[in-house]
Amino acid sequence: MMSSRLRVFLLWVLLMCGGVAVVANSRFSTDISFFLPSRPTPEQQVLVNQLQDGSVSRLLMLAVEGGSESQRAQASRAMRKGLLAGGQFVSVQNGEAAATDGERDFFLRYRYQLSPAVNEQRFSEAGLREAVGDTIQSLASPMGLLIKPFLAQDPTGELLAVLEQLNPGAQPEMRAGVWASRDGERAMMLLETRAQGSDIDGQAQAIERVREAFDTAKAGLASGGGADLSMQLSGPGLFAVQSRESIKAEVSKLLLISTLGIVGVLLWAYRSPRLLALGLLPMLSGALAGAVVVSLVYGTVFGITVGFGSALIGEAVDYAIYFFVQSGRLGLTHWRRSFWPTIRLGVMTSALGFGALLFSGFPGLAQLGLYALSGVVTAALVTRFVLPILAGQVHSVPEPGRWVHSVLTLLGQAYRLRIGVLALAMAAGSYLWLERGNLWGANLSALSTVTEAEGANDGRLRADLAAPDARYLVLVTGASQEAALQAAEQVGDLLNGLVGEGVIGGYDTPVRFLPSAERQNRRLAALPEPAVLQARLAAALVDSPLSASKLGPFVEGVASARSAGPLQRKDLDGTAMALAVDAMLTQSAGGWNVMLPLRLPSDEGDMPVDRLESALAGSGAVFVDMKGEFDTLYGGYVSEAVRLSLAGCALIVLLLAFTLRSPVRLMRVLVTLVLTVAVVIAGLHASGEKLHLLHLVGMLLIVAVGSNYALFFDRAAGGEPLDAATLMSLCVATLTTAIGFGTLAASRVPVLNAIGTTVGPGALLALLLAAVFVYPPQRR
Amino acid sequence: MKRFVRWAILGLGLVASLAHAAYSVDQLMADLAQNKGGRARFVEKRFVALLDKPVVASGEMLYTPPHRLEKHTLLPKPESMVLDKDTLSMERDKRRMSINVSSRPEAQAFVESIRSTLSGNRQALEAHYRLELEGERTGWTLTLLPTEPEIAALLQRVTVSGSHKQVQRIEYLQVDGDRSELTIEVLEP
Numbered sequence: 001m002m003s004s005r006l007r008v009f010l011l012w013v014l015l016m017c018g019g020v021a022v023v024a025n026s027r028f029s030t031d032i033s034f035f036l037p038s039r040p041t042p043e044q045q046v047l048v049n050q051l052q053d054g055s056v057s058r059l060l061m062l063a064v065e066g067g068s069e070s071q072r073a074q075a076s077r078a079m080r081k082g083l084l085a086g087g088q089f090v091s092v093q094n095g096e097a098a099a100t101d102g103e104r105d106f107f108l109r110y111r112y113q114l115s116p117a118v119n120e121q122r123f124s125e126a127g128l129r130e131a132v133g134d135t136i137q138s139l140a141s142p143m144g145l146l147i148k149p150f151l152a153q154d155p156t157g158e159l160l161a162v163l164e165q166l167n168p169g170a171q172p173e174m175r176a177g178v179w180a181s182r183d184g185e186r187a188m189m190l191l192e193t194r195a196q197g198s199d200i201d202g203q204a205q206a207i208e209r210v211r212e213a214f215d216t217a218k219a220g221l222a223s224g225g226g227a228d229l230s231m232q233l234s235g236p237g238l239f240a241v242q243s244r245e246s247i248k249a250e251v252s253k254l255l256l257i258s259t260l261g262i263v264g265v266l267l268w269a270y271r272s273p274r275l276l277a278l279g280l281l282p283m284l285s286g287a288l289a290g291a292v293v294v295s296l297v298y299g300t301v302f303g304i305t306v307g308f309g310s311a312l313i314g315e316a317v318d319y320a321i322y323f324f325v326q327s328g329r330l331g332l333t334h335w336r337r338s339f340w341p342t343i344r345l346g347v348m349t350s351a352l353g354f355g356a357l358l359f360s361g362f363p364g365l366a367q368l369g370l371y372a373l374s375g376v377v378t379a380a381l382v383t384r385f386v387l388p389i390l391a392g393q394v395h396s397v398p399e400p401g402r403w404v405h406s407v408l409t410l411l412g413q414a415y416r417l418r419i420g421v422l423a424l425a426m427a428a429g430s431y432l433w434l435e436r437g438n439l440w441g442a443n444l445s446a447l448s449t450v451t452e453a454e455g456a457n458d459g460r461l462r463a464d465l466a467a468p469d470a471r472y473l474v475l476v477t478g479a480s481q482e483a484a485l486q487a488a489e490q491v492g493d494l495l496n497g498l499v500g501e502g503v504i505g506g507y508d509t510p511v512r513f514l515p516s517a518e519r520q521n522r523r524l525a526a527l528p529e530p531a532v533l534q535a536r537l538a539a540a541l542v543d544s545p546l547s548a549s550k551l552g553p554f555v556e557g558v559a560s561a562r563s564a565g566p567l568q569r570k571d572l573d574g575t576a577m578a579l580a581v582d583a584m585l586t587q588s589a590g591g592w593n594v595m596l597p598l599r600l601p602s603d604e605g606d607m608p609v610d611r612l613e614s615a616l617a618g619s620g621a622v623f624v625d626m627k628g629e630f631d632t633l634y635g636g637y638v639s640e641a642v643r644l645s646l647a648g649c650a651l652i653v654l655l656l657a658f659t660l661r662s663p664v665r666l667m668r669v670l671v672t673l674v675l676t677v678a679v680v681i682a683g684l685h686a687s688g689e690k691l692h693l694l695h696l697v698g699m700l701l702i703v704a705v706g707s708n709y710a711l712f713f714d715r716a717a718g719g720e721p722l723d724a725a726t727l728m729s730l731c732v733a734t735l736t737t738a739i740g741f742g743t744l745a746a747s748r749v750p751v752l753n754a755i756g757t758t759v760g761p762g763a764l765l766a767l768l769l770a771a772v773f774v775y776p777p778q779r780r
Numbered sequence: 781m782k783r784f785v786r787w788a789i790l791g792l793g794l795v796a797s798l799a800h801a802a803y804s805v806d807q808l809m810a811d812l813a814q815n816k817g818g819r820a821r822f823v824e825k826r827f828v829a830l831l832d833k834p835v836v837a838s839g840e841m842l843y844t845p846p847h848r849l850e851k852h853t854l855l856p857k858p859e860s861m862v863l864d865k866d867t868l869s870m871e872r873d874k875r876r877m878s879i880n881v882s883s884r885p886e887a888q889a890f891v892e893s894i895r896s897t898l899s900g901n902r903q904a905l906e907a908h909y910r911l912e913l914e915g916e917r918t919g920w921t922l923t924l925l926p927t928e929p930e931i932a933a934l935l936q937r938v939t940v941s942g943s944h945k946q947v948q949r950i951e952y953l954q955v956d957g958d959r960s961e962l963t964i965e966v967l968e969p
Contacts, residue, residue: 095880134872136835137857139826148958151830174866174880177888545831 005389012386016285019292026295028303039361044633057197058090060235061461062210063186066228071221072187073176075229078217079210083191086213088206090192090579095179104159106575108150111158112561114515116165118523122156123533129540131156136546153553155546165512173464181464186232188465192579193237200244203237234458239450247749251307254743254752261739262317269732270324271398278390279320285386286313286379290371302367308697308755309371314740315350315705316379318733319343323383325729328397332388338720340384342711345659347380349652350704356648357700362637368697376704400724408727412778414771421772425675428682439681440638441690472607474507474596475622481569484585484592485516491596491621503611505599510584513577520566530559634693641696649703656707665717668774669710673703675773676766680758694751698758705737705759706766713774722775730767737763803916805902811917811945812900817843819967822851826960841964846899863891889931890952893924893938898947909938918943 064072064079076094083092112118121127135157139148147160173180179188191210195202214231221229266276290309294301322343327335354376357369432439450458476491478484488511498504511519528536533555537548572578584595600607612623653670660666677699685691712730716722741763744756819842826835839853853859859872868881868891881887889908896904905911908931909924924938936955942948950962 133857136831137837137859137872139828139835148828151828545828545833545835547832550830 008385009389012285012382016288019288022292022295023288026291027300028306044629057236058193058195060191060193060206060210060233060237061458061465062189062191062234063181063232063461063464064189064214064229065186065232066230067221069176069180069184071229072180073178074221075214075217076178076187076189078220079189079213082213082216083209086209088194088209090194092189092191093179094187094189095174096177102575103577104163106577107162108154108159110561110567110571111154111162112523112527112558113520113564113567114513115158115161115523117156117158117161118526120526123526123528123536125536125540128156128536129544132541132544132546135160136544151546152550153557155551155554179465181460186464188461190465191235195237197236197240200237200240204241207233207238207241232457232461234454234461239454239458242454243450247304247307247752250747250749250752254747258740258743261743262736265732265735265739266321269321269397269728275324275391275397278387279317279324281390282320282379282382282387283313283316285382286316286375286377289378290375293374294367294371297370298363298367302364304364304751305367305371308368308694308751309375313372313375313379314737315701315708316376316383317736317740318705318708319347319380319383320387321733321736322726322729323387324391325397325725325732327388329723329725336384339726342715343380343383343708345655346704346708346711347376348655349707350376352651352655353645353648353700353704356644356651357641359644360637360640362640365637365641365693365697397725400728404724404728404731407731408722408724409778411722411727411771411775414768414775415773415777417772421675421769424679428675428679431682431686432678435685439685439691440635441692471626472598472600472612473624473626474598474612474616475624476594476596476620477591478594479591481585481587481592482517484594485511485514486518487620488594488596489516489519491616491619494615494619494621495596495598498611498615502601503608503615505601507599508580508584508597510581510594513572514567514569514581514585517566524562524566527558527562529562530555533558638693638696641693645696645700648700652703652707660714662718665714665774668717669707669714669770672710672766672769672773673706676702676706676762676769679765680762683761684757689754689757692754694754695758698755698762701755701759702762702766705763706770709734709767710770710774713770717774717776734763734767803913803920805911805913805922807917808913808920808922809900809902812898812947813845813945815843815845815898815900815945817845821965821967822962824960824962826958828958829956840967843898846895846901849895849898863895889926889928889935893940893952894950897922897924897940897950915941 062079064075066072067075077096080092080094080096083089107114117131122131132155135147135151135155138144138157138160139151147154147157150159173182173184175184175187179190180186181188191206193203193206195206197203210233211231214229218227218229263276266279267273270276270279287306287310290313291301291306294305322339323335326339330338351373354369354372357365358373360366360369474491474495476484476487478487488509492507492509492511495504495507499506515523527533534548537551537555541548541551569578569581572581584597586593586595598607598612607625609623609625616623653666656669657663657666660669680699680702681691681695684695689695709730712726713722738760741756741758741760744752745760747753747756819840821838822841823836823838826837828835836856837853838855839851842850842852847865849863851861851863853861857872859870861871862869863881866881868879868887879887881891892904892908895901902911905924908926908928910927912923912925914921914923919941920943921939921941924940926932926935926937932955934955936953939951939953940947940949946964946966948964950964951959953959
């Protein structure tokens with residue numbers, strides 16, 4: 001006997017140590033892929049890519065305000081210089097010299113591969129005459145200074161042709177040589193971080209760098225004028241960092257409060273720190289087991305899984321309470337024989353509920369299900385097999401106080417509330433029926449921690465900077481990189497037409513920096529051999545002020561472009577264009593994808609979706625509205641989660657039917673659970689909450705916790721009278737659950753708040769309704 | 781007698797130099813500011829080292845003080861350039877482009893040299909140039925010498941000459957020796 005107990009204990013210790021080792025080596029991820037589908041459609045894939053490493057997800061927008069115009073401009077210049085030197089930013093734009101010398105040299109070097117103007121006609125005698133004439137005339141324009149140094153090597157003006165297509169549609173205002181807001185009161189900057197949007201640590205570092213650069217710039221302002229300057233920052237990265245910070249801060253604060261509350265209740269119930277410590281073992285073992293199993297199955301554990309999962313297996317604290325309070329009074333053997341089956345049934349219903357989530361296509365939900373399932377089962381096993389060993393034969397829990405007996409008496413009278421509760425249930429039921437169409441919020445932003453003020457600030461900065469929000473994209477695919485680029489060029493030709501008509505404001509495409517080899521070769525093939533070119537030039541420039549004899553560098557440039565062949569992706573390495581291309585051109589399992597972000601026709605204009613779709617029809621390109629896609633995606637999760645929860649509930653009903661073997665008793669337990677959930681949903685919705693995914697998770701938890709209460713009361717209905725100790729354990733368990741989730745309800749973080757407001761009242765209500773419907777009437 | 785002649789010559793010289801010095805930059809600016817704008821014909825000659833002969837262009841200019849200046853080239857090829865506040869739009873063939881001149885310091889310096897001269901905005905001119913004035917009201921020459929290093933690296937000086945409130949000729953001399961001359965002939969006041 002002793003040896004087998006020792007073996008169990010050693011096995012548990014061994015497993016726990018192994019678990020710690022596994023968790024220590026697990027990859028914990030805090031990125032938003034928690035919310036992304038595991039088997040995405042092409043449109044969803046675009047969304048995933050954009051959110052994870054799209055250039056838009058790496059944009060930070062910045063405004064410097066206060067002080068004088070020149071102080072703001074000075075600060076903006078100093079920050080740009082400092083941030084560019086740090087190497088954490090791909091680009092730092094504030095309106096100063098748009099193209100750097102490095103970019104200009106790159107465009108000059110590959111001008112014949114990149115210029116859309118290059119064709120046979122342009123290099124004929126007449127074409128050369130016209131192109132060179134144009135360039136000479138351009139010398140008179142303000143662009144003249146830019147092109148004059150390259151006149152001898154680029155007399156046809158290909159550099160200008162390449163640069164012209166980079167000219168974006170909208171530009172911010174300028175004040176004192178740098179970008180400014182529309183009212184001129186703020187200096188504006190647009191930054192692109194090197195860290196991916198999903199790399200929250202990297203984003204946090206980049207934001208820290210920006211703040212340092214601002215402080216340095218402020219301190220560096222002459223005559224101490226910097227004191228009046230302040231900075232505003234926004235962007236997806238900032239929101240991600242802030243969201244993580246606020247969840248972290250709230251979780252640790254709330255955890256402290258609820259731990260104090262729960263520990264207080266347990267100390268009062270046990271009057272023994274030893275039992276208190278032992279009582280936490282099943283839950284801790286469960287949390288560890290959950291993390292281990294998720295890590296082994298998925299490879300990566302989402303931080304958010306552990307956070308919510310721990311709340312879900314908080315129910316495991318109850319197991320220890322049942323064990324100590326009940327076995328202390330009745331002895332271990334009696335507890336095992338008489339109470340363990342009830343607890344086991346409760347565990348099984350919880351496991352079925354959580355297990356249903358395993359089949360979700362939403363990896364976050366599936367992980368949560370797996371975590372909670374393994375956690376609850378482990379906690380139950382530890383309660384059943386390890387706690388008795390550690391607790392020993394002697395663990396006395398104080399006698400239930402007199403209040404328990406009063407409660408027991410009240411409990412016997414609870415059935416009298418049936419009429420009232422049924423009326424309440426009817427009201428809740430009809431309310432839900434009437435509101436059935438708009439119970440669920442179809443918007444994932446409900447989960448966002450971004451406040452209204454932050455959202456408004458973001459919108460203002462975006463408008464001042466004319467920054468893309470990349471809501472609309474065109475997706476083009478190809479079997480190879482070359483095929484994808486060719487397809488992007490064909491779609492680009494279609495879009496050019498729409499830009500010309502003013503239907504859209506413009507679009508970005510990687511083929512401006514990396515045209516398909518086919519198109520580049522076509523351009524290069526249009527370039528004549530040196531001797532031919534020389535002869536044509538001589539003829540074309542007979543009357544021109546620019547004599548052909550001075551254009552040696554041009555003839556050489558054309559000849560070397562002919563022999564250099566097409567520009568490849570690797571030639572872009574080390575330039576800002578490389579990142580731009582990589583952000584738009586990505587490889588996936590099925591081939592290559594090109595994303596072309598679209599710009600709205602005007603500031604207030606709407607995207608003419610119909611025109612776009614009809615223009616793109618038959619081209620193989622897909623028009624994607626990211627917001628619509630996101631909403632569809634989220635709506636899909638909610639309806640899937642509802643389906644899975646219903647399936648889980650059906651399994652729970654089967655299990656209960658099989659165990660209880662009494663239609664009447666089954667009905668009573670089910671009525672309790674269904675009514676609890678219905679009243680909680682109706683209450684939340686009536687109080688103005690839009691229900692979302694996390695409310696649903698909370699409801700699963702109500703079913704899990706509530707079924708335990710119902711089953712204990714059901715034992716009395718089955719002929720085993722409820723004693724004071726068991727009732728006390730139930731009360732203590734309910735109290736700890738209510739404290740734990742009640743504190744979550746006080747959170748301002750929407751996801752935590754949702755779980756708290758659902759489970760806190762739900763647990764209390766489940767206990768009450770179980771008393772009303774399940775506990776047998778004690779007629780005096 | 782000798783003494784008298786000496787005094788007389790000195791006195792005349794003094795009067796003459798006083799009269800000369802009397803036409804100050806401030807007065808010129810005040811005169812220029814009175815220009816109500818209007819239509820003018822222009823001929824622009826551009827001398828570029830690489831080119832064998834000057835490039836000549838001509839057309840009409842339209843000035844609406846103080847912010848708008850249109851330059852419509854008719855020969856050798858139609859082209860138009862409109863400067864409205866800080867936006868410079870260009871149109872040639874079917875190509876249009878517009879830039880914000882304040883985003884390019886060198887473009888801004890060019891723009892201010894003509895626009896601020898036309899509107900008599902001394903402050904704007906002195907933000908980029910040191911001013912030197914010669915001549916008198918009926919025939920003056922204002923030389924603009926760039927003060928900012930970035931501009932001075934490109935542009936040696938701008939020489940504006942005219943009479944009364946009318947600018948008649950603007951010459952840009954670049955550091956590399958290239959230059960351009962713009963002569964302006966008023967069509968309608």
